[in-house]
Amino acid sequence: MADPAADLAIDRDAIRDLLARYTYNGDRGRVAELAACFAEDGVIEYPGNRAQGPTAIAAALSGGGGSERNPALTFVRHHITNPLIEVGGDRATARSYFAVYTDIGPDHSGTYSDQLVRTAEGWRFAHRLVRIDWQSAATLFRPMVTR
Secondary structure (H helix, E strand, O other): OOOHHHHHHHHHHHHHHHHHHHHHHHHOOOHHHHHOOEEEEEEEEEOOEEEEOHHHHHHHHHHHOOOOOOOOOOOEEEEEEEEEEEEEOOEEEEEEEEEEEEOOEEEEEEEEEEEEEEEOOEEEEEEEEEEEEEEOOOOOOOOOOEO
């Protein structure tokens, strides 16, 4: 007999794992592994950029969009907090806050708004919208539009 509460807990835990895998891989520069967190037609949108599919996402995040990584950026840590996860069958949504620390200390912060889909490989991002709420004047990332 199926236990809906247990199934929901398993799905939410798997989605939290996806959020962590995205973050750990991105912080360590493992862009292909980060891009593998997206469904085949998954989309990432962040200030000034949009890419669809793991290959295009990896290219966009590897400087393929014409902006190379700042060589002064040797330390990056994204901290995700307060994920609100809603699961409905094979689709889900998640909203989270994030704060990014770099060599300068607090660098920028914002929110993730995610649409997720269950695939044969597990939960993946169908769409990730990244919004920036604050960015340090001394940022080591490119200047981004804040809301």
